[in-house]
Amino acid sequence: MKKTFLCVLLAVALILSLASCNKSGDAVNSGDVDVDTEGKILVVYFTAAENSGVDAVSSASVVTVDGEAKGVSQAVAEMIADETGADLFSIRTSTVYPANMGELIDYADKEQDDGARPELTSSIDNLDDYATVFVGFPIWWYDMPQVMYSFFDEYDFSGKTIIPFTVHNGSRLSGTPAKIAELEPDATVISDGFTVSMQNAANAAEDVAEWLQGLGF
Numbered sequence: 001m002k003k004t005f006l007c008v009l010l011a012v013a014l015i016l017s018l019a020s021c022n023k024s025g026d027a028v029n030s031g032d033v034d035v036d037t038e039g040k041i042l043v044v045y046f047t048a049a050e051n052s053g054v055d056a057v058s059s060a061s062v063v064t065v066d067g068e069a070k071g072v073s074q075a076v077a078e079m080i081a082d083e084t085g086a087d088l089f090s091i092r093t094s095t096v097y098p099a100n101m102g103e104l105i106d107y108a109d110k111e112q113d114d115g116a117r118p119e120l121t122s123s124i125d126n127l128d129d130y131a132t133v134f135v136g137f138p139i140w141w142y143d144m145p146q147v148m149y150s151f152f153d154e155y156d157f158s159g160k161t162i163i164p165f166t167v168h169n170g171s172r173l174s175g176t177p178a179k180i181a182e183l184e185p186d187a188t189v190i191s192d193g194f195t196v197s198m199q200n201a202a203n204a205a206e207d208v209a210e211w212l213q214g215l216g217f
Contacts, residue, residue, distance in 0.1 A: 027177035027191035030215050035161055035190070037217050039131040041086035042124070046137045046147055047071025048104060053096040065202050072167045072201045073136045076194070079208040080134050080165065084217050087130075092122035093147050108140035118147040120154055132161045135180070138198070139168040144176050149183070158186035163215070164193035167201050190215070 049062050049071030062069045070078075074090065081088050095118040098104045111118075127133075137148050162184060164177050172195045181189040194211045196204045 027181040027189040029192050030163075030190050033161065033188050033190070035163070035215050035217075036131040037084075037215075040129050041084050041132045041134070042089060042127075042130040043077045043081045043084075043086045043134040044089045044091060044124075044136070044151075045071075045073040045077035046091040046145060046151070047073040048097040048138070048145075050074065050090055051093055051095065051097050051147075052099045072198050073138055075201055076165055076167060076196060076204060076208065077134070077136050079205045080136075080194075080212065082205075083209050083212050084134075086134065089124055090122060091120065091147060091151055093118040093150070094121050095119070095147065105140075108145065111146040112141055112143065116146045117150045117153065120147070120150055124155065127155060127157075130160065132163065133157065134163045134165060136165040136167070137176075139166050139171040139174045139176070142171050142174045144179065152180065152183040156186075157184045161188045161190065163190045166193065166195045167198050168195060169198055 047070075062071060065075050065078075077088060080086065098107050135148075135151075137144055162180055164173065164180060166173055166176065168174070173193055177189050177191040177193055181187070194208060196207065
């Protein structure tokens with residue numbers, strides 16, 4: 001009798017453990033979830049070029065697309081929006097980032113060491129309208145910029161699908177989908193997000209379209 005009771009307790013503990021794991025905010029592959037491609041879509045992005053206090057063309061974090069200089073993350077965000085009909089939102093902060101690449105790298109390193117949470121100066125007023133949110137940013141020191149932590153602290157994405165995309169100098173996604181899933185445990189975070197090197201971002205439109213097709217868009 002005691003043995004049977006113990007088995008029941010162990011079975012209950014296992015079920016509870018599995019249920020807990022399913023709520024842990026793990027990132028999932030796009031093939032594991034039906035992405036809502038019919039509802040309203042938002043593309044959120046952060047680029048240092050729009051937060052450097054100088055004209056974008058003078059910033060280190062720019063590419064030229066169709067003769068226009070723009071932030072690298074912005075360029076990819078606009079490609080996604082063009083393909084999906086999504087709305088665009090630029091993350092702005094009171095922090096003024098250096099335009100010089102070497103200085104920006106050092107600044108980003110210090111922000112990480114300090115665990116900074118830069119102040120947000122732009123806001124999404126109608127987040128409830130969107131079921132699917134693409135979120136893009138550069139990879140700095142193998143992680144999201146610290147302003148992205150401010151962003152995920154600010155907004156609750158419960159019940160929404162978050163699809164990350166990154167620009168990088170060799171670090172690709174760098175484990176950021178899993179970090180986003182930890183910050184937004186009640187959202188579905190797609191792990192196979194889009195990533196492109198800063199050098200190739202200006203010509204990424206076809207790759208973006210192919211990636212989105214794989215997601216069902």
